[in-house]
Amino acid sequence: MASAPVRVRFCPSPTGNPHVGLVRTALFNWAFARHAKGTLVLRIEDTDAARDSEESYEQLLDSLRWLGLDWDEGPEVGGPHAPYRQSQRMEIYADVAARLQDAGHAYRCYCTTEELDARRDAARAAGKPSGYDGHCRDLTSEQTAAYEAEGRTAIVRFRMPEHPITFNDLVRGELTFTPENVPDYGIVRANGAPLYTLVNPVDDALMEITHVLRGEDLLSSTPRQIALYAALIELGVAKYTPEFGHLPYVMGEGNKKLSKRDPQASLNLYRERGFLPQGLLNYLSLLGWSFSADQDTFTMDEMVAAFEIEDVNANPARFDLKKAEAINADHIRRLDVKTFTEACGPWLRAPHAPWSPENFDQAAWEAIAPHAQTRLTVLSDITANVDFLFLDAPVDDEASWLKAMKEGSDALLLTAREQLAAADWNAEALKNAVLAAGEAHGLKLGKAQAPVRVAVTGRTVGLPLFESLEVLGRDRTLARIDAALAKLGA
Incomplete structure (x- = not known):
């Protein structure tokens, strides 16, 4: 795999508004692919019918286009591994799950939730790991028949190897997980729906992904996926195991991980306030990576030229709104006046502008624009800065x-x-x-x-x-x- 062309993927779920942590992950994958002159695959993980929506899907694509994070394969682009929406790939997952069971790499588990909870509680009380205990690993045909006669349904579990799993994380270095900390895990629900633990690595294998760059919260699933890759290689589904790099947490207020529910996490907030795409991306790139010791403001072309995944810091990164605004202000000042004048357009019209459309004077705006450009933090600031020109009377403050x-x-x-x-x-x-x-x-x-x-x-x-x-x-x-x-x- 060392000689294989770089292929990375960004695979968001279309649930709710995109958030800045998701954008940071997309940005690092994009920069890695562009630096290596490789391929970025956009894949949509839309298997959760209860939470996914077409509106969120459209908003996600629109957000990526606004940011300028283009993709080489995926929705609206196509490619040799279509379709790129998981909801359209269900037959593939069912086939792989069946092949894993036939080869003995997976098995049906009939344990009820109550039974699992009771055994976990007992394990904790005894000071032992509380993961799945392998109860259904080696059921006889008679035991299986008895469970089914009771009317029990079964999930499908992957059979983890009984040896430590070691891999080199591109961000964190060598990591080892012992068997007792990585028990057998579910890959298919009792209703037949495939789980993330199956569909994500299966798609990565079939799409020949060489590097998986994703959030630290998914680190615990990596040894499971590495074991699954070994089985997929044996079955001829995968050619190799990709390399993994886990990006640091983005922290918000109070030393807590920035979550979707935090107001400052919403990408829409920054877009509505008038952050420039390049300004926001510049700041997000600094959440775990740095361009140089003495330069915080740079273009995306400069980032692509300099980006190495090994330079990403494993420590959590703190989201600092003031710094994000300062960097965005630097990018506003870098614009040529014509581009700046045009970029402010949405905030000089309804519903943002408090003046009547007929009061707007383009010549006056173009005359004042160079003086306004040096004062703005975000583009939406322009409205209050120039309203004296277009209102019948000054604001009453x-x-x-x-x-x-x-x-x-x-x-x-x-x-x-x-x-x-x-x-x-x-x-x-x-x-x-x-x-x-x-x-x-x-x-x-x-x-x-x-x-x-x-x-x-x-x-x-x-x-x-x-x-x-x-x-x-x-x-x-x-x-x-x-x-x-x-x-x-x-």
Whole structure:
């Protein structure tokens, strides 16, 4: 297998919204495949009819397309190992399960849930491993007939070898599992439905997957799958056992593993807030891997060139929203102005924009965009930063008003209005006008411009003030200062 071309897979289940841990797994597989000039297979694990949905399936594909994580085989692409949805491969799993039983690698287990629980409790009380005890491993035909005469149903269990299983994890190094810690396990339910423990390695074998990169939570299933691969190789189903690499947990608040239920785990949250795909992927790549000691921001092409699975850290990685936002802001600043202007589009239209569509001025937006680009953390920030241009009046923010409109602000605004009215209408001249107004009242520029900013934009913070006034225009600027003066009773 060492000389086989790299083939990796990403095999999500279409249940609910995609989450960032799932995306990190997809990203590492994608980067590994692209670095090795290999193949990425997208396979959909949709055998849980109670939880899977077509809506989640479509959302999953849409999310991967939005992120730019393309696949070489799978849904919408096809390939030599189709179909790529497990729900369409049931006959394959049934055939393999039957062949495993015929060859003695699997057997029917008639133990009831109550019997299993009782034996587990007894084992725990005796200080022994509480996994399956092999009760049905070697049933005689008479015992089997007796169970079936009782009307018992049976699951199918795989027969684990009675020796330790050792393998080299690409992330964690050499690992050994002893037989008492890896008991026989179920591969087919009593109703005939195949379990993940069967379908996942069978598909990997038939699709000739060379490397399995997946989450740490699946590490305990690896010795089981390695044993199953040995049986599949014997049956001619598999050509080889793939190499395994288990990616570190992503931790959330309170030192707990980030779960689907955590609000910050939802991919949709970041998409709706206006994270750039490359910004989010850049940050997620740092959850267990690093580009270099002194560089956190990089392109996906740079990641692909540098990515080695052996460089992934086995220690848990903490999700840090502030760092994710900072890296996304870096990527926003890297955009050319035209791309940035277009990327902000969704947040300048309904339902995000609070102004009437007819109030939107494309020329004004294009003029202010370069100044906005350096201020944003996420694209959705743009709405509040430029609303002063497209609303009929500045937003009514009482906290900003009270903070800026101190005693004497009316006199300062009167002077500023006079200076602005007489000034050439460009940012430098407008700055000098407010500076002169401040000097007339013994104020430095920072103090002098605060009432002007709130009068014109409604907020104490925002885009560079004088460039904003230039784009807003003379008439609207002066009218808003007049409205503020009237409110102050001046």
